[in-house]
Amino acid sequence: MGTEFIKTICPYCGTGCGLIIKVKDGVAVATYPDREHPVSRGSLCIKGWSAHEFIHHPDRLTSPLLRKGDTFQKIPWDEAIPMAADKLRETAAKYGGDAVGGLSSAKCTNEENYLFQKLMRMVFKTNNVDHCARLCHAPTTVAMAQTLGSGAMTNSISDLAGAECIFVIGSNAAESHPIIMGEIYKAIDRGATLIVVDLRKTAVVQNAKIHLPINPGTDIPLLCGMMRHIIDEGLYDEEFVKARMEGFEELNEFISAWTVEKASGECGIDPGLIKLVAETYAKAKESAIVYCMGITQHACGTANVLAICDLAMLCGHVGKEYSGIYPLRGQNNVQGACDMGALPNVYPGYQSVSDPAIRDKFQKAWGGELSDKPGLTVTEIIGSAGKDIRAAYIMAENPALSDPDTSHVLESLKALDFLIVHDIFLTETARFANLVLPGSCFAEKSGTFTNTERRFQLLRKAVDPPGNAKEDFAILCLLGSALGLDFSYSHPGEVMEEIASLVPAYGGIRFERLERGGLQWPCPDSDHPGTQYLHKDRFTRGRGLFVTPEYTPPKELPDADYPYYLSTGRMFAHYHTGTMTRRSPFLNREAEEAYAEINPEDAIHLNVKDGEKIKITTRRGSIITTARITKRVSRGCIFAPFHFAEARANMLTNPVLDPLSRIPEFKVCAADVRKESQDDER
Amino acid sequence: MVVAVWSGKLIMLEKTKNIAKQILEEKKANGVLGLMKNQRDIVQPHVFKRLPELDALVLEPKWLLAKLSMSILRSSPEGYRLAVLCRGCDERALIELTKRNQIEKENLLTIGIACSQEQAAICLCDRPYPAKVDAGEIASGVDPFQDERVREFLIGNDKKRMEKWANVLKRCIKCYGCRNSCPICVCEPCKLEDDVWVQRGDVPAEMATFHLIRAFHLSDTCVACGACQEACPVNIPLLYLQLSMRKTLKEKYGYEAGLDPEKKSPILSDFLKEPETGREYPEWINSLREKDGH
Numbered sequence: 001m002g003t004e005f006i007k008t009i010c011p012y013c014g015t016g017c018g019l020i021i022k023v024k025d026g027v028a029v030a031t032y033p034d035r036e037h038p039v040s041r042g043s044l045c046i047k048g049w050s051a052h053e054f055i056h057h058p059d060r061l062t063s064p065l066l067r068k069g070d071t072f073q074k075i076p077w078d079e080a081i082p083m084a085a086d087k088l089r090e091t092a093a094k095y096g097g098d099a100v101g102g103l104s105s106a107k108c109t110n111e112e113n114y115l116f117q118k119l120m121r122m123v124f125k126t127n128n129v130d131h132c133a134r135l136c137h138a139p140t141t142v143a144m145a146q147t148l149g150s151g152a153m154t155n156s157i158s159d160l161a162g163a164e165c166i167f168v169i170g171s172n173a174a175e176s177h178p179i180i181m182g183e184i185y186k187a188i189d190r191g192a193t194l195i196v197v198d199l200r201k202t203a204v205v206q207n208a209k210i211h212l213p214i215n216p217g218t219d220i221p222l223l224c225g226m227m228r229h230i231i232d233e234g235l236y237d238e239e240f241v242k243a244r245m246e247g248f249e250e251l252n253e254f255i256s257a258w259t260v261e262k263a264s265g266e267c268g269i270d271p272g273l274i275k276l277v278a279e280t281y282a283k284a285k286e287s288a289i290v291y292c293m294g295i296t297q298h299a300c301g302t303a304n305v306l307a308i309c310d311l312a313m314l315c316g317h318v319g320k321e322y323s324g325i326y327p328l329r330g331q332n333n334v335q336g337a338c339d340m341g342a343l344p345n346v347y348p349g350y351q352s353v354s355d356p357a358i359r360d361k362f363q364k365a366w367g368g369e370l371s372d373k374p375g376l377t378v379t380e381i382i383g384s385a386g387k388d389i390r391a392a393y394i395m396a397e398n399p400a401l402s403d404p405d406t407s408h409v410l411e412s413l414k415a416l417d418f419l420i421v422h423d424i425f426l427t428e429t430a431r432f433a434n435l436v437l438p439g440s441c442f443a444e445k446s447g448t449f450t451n452t453e454r455r456f457q458l459l460r461k462a463v464d465p466p467g468n469a470k471e472d473f474a475i476l477c478l479l480g481s482a483l484g485l486d487f488s489y490s491h492p493g494e495v496m497e498e499i500a501s502l503v504p505a506y507g508g509i510r511f512e513r514l515e516r517g518g519l520q521w522p523c524p525d526s527d528h529p530g531t532q533y534l535h536k537d538r539f540t541r542g543r544g545l546f547v548t549p550e551y552t553p554p555k556e557l558p559d560a561d562y563p564y565y566l567s568t569g570r571m572f573a574h575y576h577t578g579t580m581t582r583r584s585p586f587l588n589r590e591a592e593e594a595y596a597e598i599n600p601e602d603a604i605h606l607n608v609k610d611g612e613k614i615k616i617t618t619r620r621g622s623i624i625t626t627a628r629i630t631k632r633v634s635r636g637c638i639f640a641p642f643h644f645a646e647a648r649a650n651m652l653t654n655p656v657l658d659p660l661s662r663i664p665e666f667k668v669c670a671a672d673v674r675k676e677s678q679d680d681e682r
Numbered sequence: 683m684v685v686a687v688w689s690g691k692l693i694m695l696e697k698t699k700n701i702a703k704q705i706l707e708e709k710k711a712n713g714v715l716g717l718m719k720n721q722r723d724i725v726q727p728h729v730f731k732r733l734p735e736l737d738a739l740v741l742e743p744k745w746l747l748a749k750l751s752m753s754i755l756r757s758s759p760e761g762y763r764l765a766v767l768c769r770g771c772d773e774r775a776l777i778e779l780t781k782r783n784q785i786e787k788e789n790l791l792t793i794g795i796a797c798s799q800e801q802a803a804i805c806l807c808d809r810p811y812p813a814k815v816d817a818g819e820i821a822s823g824v825d826p827f828q829d830e831r832v833r834e835f836l837i838g839n840d841k842k843r844m845e846k847w848a849n850v851l852k853r854c855i856k857c858y859g860c861r862n863s864c865p866i867c868v869c870e871p872c873k874l875e876d877d878v879w880v881q882r883g884d885v886p887a888e889m890a891t892f893h894l895i896r897a898f899h900l901s902d903t904c905v906a907c908g909a910c911q912e913a914c915p916v917n918i919p920l921l922y923l924q925l926s927m928r929k930t931l932k933e934k935y936g937y938e939a940g941l942d943p944e945k946k947s948p949i950l951s952d953f954l955k956e957p958e959t960g961r962e963y964p965e966w967i968n969s970l971r972e973k974d975g976h
Binding site for chain 2: 033
């Protein structure tokens, strides 16, 4: 068979970089950057370079597995599929379709997500379908839909290189989205000012002109203080506000309470610095705001995003090149999973399930009745497992590690009557399954991913799935057919045609048009070249809307019993629950075991040396992990990456939800830290 | 003028295809490594094995193939012969690899392609053509030290330059792309994976022990292809780190990496006892002489 090179898309973050997989005799042996890719242009981060390493790992699932007591037994597909269909159907017959929950996946393709939600909605007449966007950018979708009319990055990644001022808030792009960080450096090399709001002294901070280390969860006071100063000094774009916005009076009145001094008192930043930052952002010809989980993973996550939108619209920094709002999406296809309607309240293309005309359109197209009742979210599906939810189908998600308050999640998974997990490894979640379906990884299938800048990109199959594992598309088609649907698609491209017929914004997307560089939605017809930036002369919702961002402090702050502030996040070599990266030798060597960052002064106080074990405890539980002493975190703060199953940071996190988007508050909770003495272990 | 450029490029491509065709026809090699552009306009490296495939052969964009050649040759059965489309830098990298016993000379054939003047300017290349040119017009070399940005980093006030370097090197995200893409980085185990020098689990990589070790390791082998810099996601001008050493080797020792397959690097010979060169030593060597009692 010899050597082949296959162009495809990286399976890690939402940047969507171009990879070339080197295949030797049917085995993926190396990864190279694609010089022609419109986003990554011949560069990759450490994860991209290592993308081939987990593909042929011996731990890959190679056969359907059926639980027998405490062990699993291999079964053939012609037993597994009917069993999955029967169990789900039985549950629906006994308890109603809303007793079935489905978690779709931001790791899977658009076509797979489309089929997944169609299956849940058509077979069980339920909207109980959601995925991990709930845990990352749900506030973005809610807030940006409200203010701008579209919950996606307004501009393109390459636009960042042309910005004059870049305001990064709650994003460690240097570690989590390194290729996007490269565009920010291009801007700096052209003279742009980088302003960073972060509690930690991240690599982004080290390259910034101005660093604002605000108090935990005080983004709204900072942003409101900035807006107050911008309005007071007449630095806002009056023409833009008059011509294109509504709600300015309400915003102005709301903001009047947020004097710079008051803001300073809350967020802990010097008033002069708040003013300077406000002026720099407002006065620049093109300013961009980049944000990530530091903004969204709060109980006031939606309000945080509203404040960001307000600031950008106030200064007229939306709807033009090199400016805009850049929510950095975490997963390779989290944008696409949302776009495809793997959400409990919308069909593909964010079309509401409660709108009778839209429901009618989908009922006609799909040929069946649909429910008008919005379904449950990820945290609600898990939360009501064993109660309202009796059976669940989880495709390529790992809530046992990714969701807050792990002990509670594990109890819930156990309480289900029947759990189907469809994945590539026996994940911490799959260990609780009754039936495990072995799926395919990114290199083993074709389809499309949509990156964070709304770009549909073609995934190309490089190698076959291992053993009896199947392409996810094929598994969904088999299961759909077994459940009585006409899922006789021969190729993902056919599914894309169906999607294009139902969602006007994707009307022009066809596989053959995606071969070179992909297409950014909206792309309404077959001649449309795609859209580089949104809201050009008109916001998606018509006029832009200022919505007042109500400030609520974090729900749990340090106190006498739990005197430390704990935050969670990612590190550069690992990805999310580590299922893939911890099985990639080159990535795993960077961090082979769990750790938590702790400030040197706190370390002295606790009598802990670098590399020693510490025990972190919160009101939810405790973990034992290794101390990494670093000035990157300030005194009183602990940072724990959530990649490690042996010390699950989410044992500790607070499951309190943002009322609007239902995102949990991963970024703030109160913790106690102790040195883990050797005696205790014995 | 445009027509002339176009027809020049077409002639060059046809010439290359004919050579590749001949190689395959006469079974001089098992495959030809080059760039393929498929019906959908996608360009990627490809090993051409059959004659009809050659219709899809293209020469642009600049896409270094030396490292791929080595990995293909290393994983192929004994006696496998590969022909490679080579630009000047590719050819020099392959010569360095044969000098260092990474590739067996008899398993490798090269088809030499000269770069355009435009490409030479982009690469700041002082020798934009291989020793053996099979296709293309030879463009004149560019002196990188005339480039303004190079001068900012390499010439003038030490303190300012140090600051400039520190500012770009602290961007490093440790993707290892510079090492992975470098055709000459072949050491196993790699010093950049040695805990003594490079701390695990942390970014940015330490300037002195990551970037300078890499630069010194390549000091007499770097062919200035620029692959490291092109692969760098955070725009660190990694090629500049090599330019001074290359200049010194060339001017003081008459040595250029990858040029002469028979010539040993001055670093491998004992340059303090190198009477026949008759060239002057750089000033910094005086300190070594005193120490050695010379």
